[in-house]
Amino acid sequence: xxxxxxxxxxxxxxxxxxxxxxxxxxxxxxxxxxxxxxxxxxxxxxxxxxxxxxxxxxxxxxxxxxxxxxxxxxxxxxxxxxxxxxxxxxxxxxxxxxxxxxxxxxxxxxxxxxxxxxxxxxxxxxxxxxxxxxxxxxxxxxxxxxxxxxxxxxxxxxxxxxxxxxxxxxxxxxxxxxxxxxxxxxxxxxxxxxxxxxxxxxxxxxxxxxxxxxxxxxxxxxxxxxxxxxxxxxxxxxxxxxxxxxxxxxxxxxxxxxxxxxxxxx
Amino acid sequence: xxxxxxxxxxxxxxxxxxxxxxxxxxxxxxxxxxxxxxxxxxxxxxxxxxxxxxxxxxxxxxxxxxxxxxxxxxxxxxxxxxxxxxxxxxxxxxxxxxxxxxxxxxxxxxxxxxxxxxxxxxxxxxxxxxxxxxxxxxxxxxxxxxxxxxxxxxxxxxxxxxxxxxxxxxxxxxxxxxxxxxxxxxxxxxxxxxxxxxxxxxxxxxxxxxxxxxxxxxxxxxxxxxxxxxxxxxxxxxxxxxxxxxxxxxxxxxxxxxxxxxxxxxxxxxxxxxxxxxxxxxxxxxxxxxxxxxxxxxxxxxxxxxxxxxxxxxxxxxxxxxxxxxxxxxxxxxxxxxxxxxxxxxxxxxxxxxxxxxxxxxxxxxxxxxxxxxxxxxxxxxxxxxxxxxxxxxxxxxxxxxxxxxxxxxxxxxxxxxxxxxxxxxxxxxxxxxxxxxxxxxxxxxxxxxxxxxxxxxxxxxxxx
Numbered sequence: 139x140x141x142x143x144x145x146x147x148x149x150x151x152x153x154x155x156x157x158x159x160x161x162x163x164x165x166x167x168x169x170x171x172x173x174x175x176x177x178x179x180x181x182x183x184x185x186x187x188x189x190x191x192x193x194x195x196x197x198x199x200x201x202x203x204x205x206x207x208x209x210x211x212x213x214x215x216x217x218x219x220x221x222x223x224x225x226x227x228x229x230x231x232x233x234x235x236x237x238x239x240x241x242x243x244x245x246x247x248x249x250x251x252x253x254x255x256x257x258x259x260x261x262x263x264x265x266x267x268x269x270x271x272x273x274x275x276x277x278x279x280x281x282x283x284x285x286x287x288x289x290x291x292x293x294x295x296x297x298x299x300x301x302x303x304x305x306x307x308x309x310x311x312x313x314x315x316x317x318x319x320x321x322x323x324x325x326x327x328x329x330x331x332x333x334x335x336x337x338x339x340x341x342x343x344x345x346x347x348x349x350x351x352x353x354x355x356x357x358x359x360x361x362x363x364x365x366x367x368x369x370x371x372x373x374x375x376x377x378x379x380x381x382x383x384x385x386x387x388x389x390x391x392x393x394x395x396x397x398x399x400x401x402x403x404x
Numbered sequence: 405x406x407x408x409x410x411x412x413x414x415x416x417x418x419x420x421x422x423x424x425x426x427x428x429x430x431x432x433x434x435x436x437x438x439x440x441x442x443x444x445x446x447x448x449x450x451x452x453x454x455x456x457x458x459x460x461x462x463x464x465x466x467x468x469x470x471x472x473x474x475x476x477x478x479x480x481x482x483x484x485x486x487x488x489x490x491x492x493x494x495x496x497x498x499x500x501x502x503x504x505x506x507x508x509x510x511x512x513x514x515x516x517x518x519x520x521x522x523x524x525x526x527x528x529x530x531x532x533x534x535x536x537x538x539x540x541x542x543x544x545x546x547x548x549x550x551x552x553x554x555x556x557x558x559x560x561x562x563x564x565x566x567x568x569x570x571x572x573x574x575x576x577x578x579x580x581x582x583x584x585x586x587x588x589x590x591x592x593x594x595x596x597x598x599x600x601x602x603x604x605x606x607x608x609x610x611x612x613x614x615x616x617x618x619x620x621x622x623x624x625x626x627x628x629x630x631x632x633x634x635x636x637x638x639x640x641x642x643x644x645x646x647x648x649x650x651x652x653x654x655x656x657x658x659x660x661x662x663x664x665x666x667x668x669x670x671x672x673x674x675x676x677x678x679x680x681x682x683x684x685x686x687x688x689x690x691x692x693x694x695x696x697x698x699x700x701x702x703x704x705x706x707x708x709x710x711x712x713x714x715x716x717x718x719x720x721x722x723x724x725x726x727x728x729x730x731x732x733x734x735x736x737x738x739x740x741x742x743x744x745x746x747x748x749x750x751x752x753x754x755x756x757x758x759x760x761x762x763x764x765x766x767x768x769x770x771x772x773x774x775x776x777x778x779x780x781x782x783x784x785x786x787x788x789x790x791x792x793x794x795x796x797x798x799x800x801x802x803x804x805x806x807x808x809x810x811x812x813x814x815x816x817x818x819x820x821x822x823x824x825x826x827x828x829x830x831x832x833x834x835x836x837x838x839x840x841x842x843x844x845x846x847x848x849x850x851x852x853x854x855x856x857x858x859x860x861x862x863x864x865x866x867x868x869x
Binding site: 166 | 469471472842845846849850851852854
């Protein structure tokens with residue numbers, strides 16, 4: 139069952155988020171913020187920015203997973219905001235996989251031994267797979283593997299994410315701070331109780347940078363080829379219409395996300 | 405072959421205070437000793453995560469940097485607090501993992517800091533303190549009573565029947581080694597034969613993890629009988645009584661000559677393991693926890709700073725027979741990586757290269773590790789001493805990457821920017837320096853260590869070749 143906090147005020151949810159963030163910042167040595175340029179992670183980034191300013195700490199680095207299929211606007215947004223808000227960006231990218239796209243396919247034998255092992259680890263036994271974030275193996279190799287690799291290399295012990303309870307039923311069991319293994323770290327999920335409308339209220343009230351694709355009618359943003367707009371209205375105006383923010387995503391993609399969560403992605 | 409050979413045994417030897425360059429020089433001049441070590445892979449780019457014993461050992465046994473395990477000095481912490489924290493520290497300790505995997509864990513330490521004082525005794529099934537006696541410890545700056553010799557219920561002590569009968573005889577015997585060593589001079593046995601004898605007499609019935617901390621390379625190097633070593637170091641540091649060049653030279657000579665003792669220990673240990681049929685199936689690691697500065701950068705001692713002479717350490721590894729690794733698999737290895745290596749071997753994981761091959765490594769210190777109350781009298785003695793104290797008692801972070809070492813202090817000043825090959829860095833590569841600063845900034849996390857990147861433009865790098 140989907141968990142929602144519909145009656146709690148946004149102000150209370152903000153207070154909860156700040157308390158969670160402050161607790162994490164004082165408990166962990168080397169946190170990072172997982173930022174995709176999307177609305178949820180932008181709210182988390184801003185909240186962490188405010189709490190670090192209050193605590194006299196510098197803003198932790200941002201971890202950006204470059205799966206090779208981003209809108210050009212995403213890259214521009216990352217570049218602009220990182221300069222304006224002054225933070226380091228660590229890019230997680232599986233160059234080996236991206237360098238071996240052959241037509242629209244990726245052949246397992248072309249990949250490094252490490253990537254071949256990773257593919258086998260999740261049970262993939264075929265010779266090739268299509269270059270599409272809508273497939274388990276491609277998504278795993280382009281998102282989870284490089285993200286875990288960066289967490290290990292930079293010894294991040296806490297990762298702030300923009301996961302929300304109301305996104306789908308799978309996420310409704312999430313807690314504010316949860317432990318992960320391989321690599322060992324914790325996920326800090328401060329905006330779990332926020333609803334989509336809370337996110338937009340927060341963004342508009344604080345005049346946060348907004349990905350241009352939301353203005354064009356996209357409700358959520360991932361790869362160029364699997365994010366589809368369902369309306370010409372800006373995303374925040376659609377929220378009042380009552381459709382699910384992930385309605386424009388395919389069923390396949392939702393299933394892939396579920397698998398990725400099992401294997402360590404958000 | 406006994407049942408205990410089913411899993412590789414692990415022998416970890418920390419030659420406390422052994423620096424890389426002196427050991428290399430010794431090895432290059434001793435062909436026979438080099439032959440003894442022919443099965444070992446040597447890493448020329450191995451580093452300690454800090455420059456003094458306790459945090460370094462915690463890193464070795466936890467796989468965490470000092471900022472991560474928290475057992476380290478700070479500008480205002482007292483040593484007793486650090487000792488207390490280390491006793492109470494709860495987290496994944498290598499010996500605990502070893503026990504869970506069926507290993508017998510044996511600790512043998514000649515260092516009073518790796519003892520009951522810091523809770524190390526309780527972390528092993530069997531723990532031996534190599535007790536060199538009151539005079540020896542006084543000479544090293546440890547007061548009798550500051551070292552807890554109580555060990556675990558299973559532990560063994562070097563009590564003989566006659567010693568227990570006669571307190572006077574016991575005292576004389578305990579002090580004999582110190583008196584004899586003072587009279588003999590260097591090379592001086594600071595307990596390695598006693599440590600080795602503890603291993604020989606320990607009954608082994610299952611895979612074992614044995615750890616040695618040996619003090620042959622540790623100061624004092626003075627032959628003066630009742631001289632407190634910390635007194636000598638601090639008076640030099642605060643420019644109250646500077647060590648003469650002659651004396652410094654004699655200390656360096658004593659230090660170098662004592663590598664002979666390490667050679668004896670290593671030779672004996674390898675012979676013993678071969679005789680017992682344990683050599684082939686053992687992971688054997690010879691390393692150090694930090695180096696020793698002989699005023700290469702106007703500092704005598706260890707701790708506080710992160711100069712190359714303080715953190716660049718030797719690392720020799722002999723892998724169990726079924727593991728195939730060579731010199732090219734070892735790159736920028738830190739003591740924190742050895743934890744993962746040993747754990748992987750205990751877990752029968754054969755893919756070890758990823759634990760030993762890195763493109764960068766780090767070190768960090770957090771101020772002066774000396775007792776703040778004992779520092780006070782020196783610091784207040786002159787205004788110059790106070791200035792030196794303010795300059796020294798701050799945090800520092802180092803990164804070693806692409807053959808370059810960069811150390812920044814808590815005032816965002818460049819303390820060291822050097823090439824590992826000792827080649828001069830003629831042209832400042834802004835891209836490379838920016839990359840090092842980026843890495844250091846991320847490594848610093850939220851510890852409050854801030855790096856002002858304008859230091860690139862301020863000309864610090866040009867003057868720190």
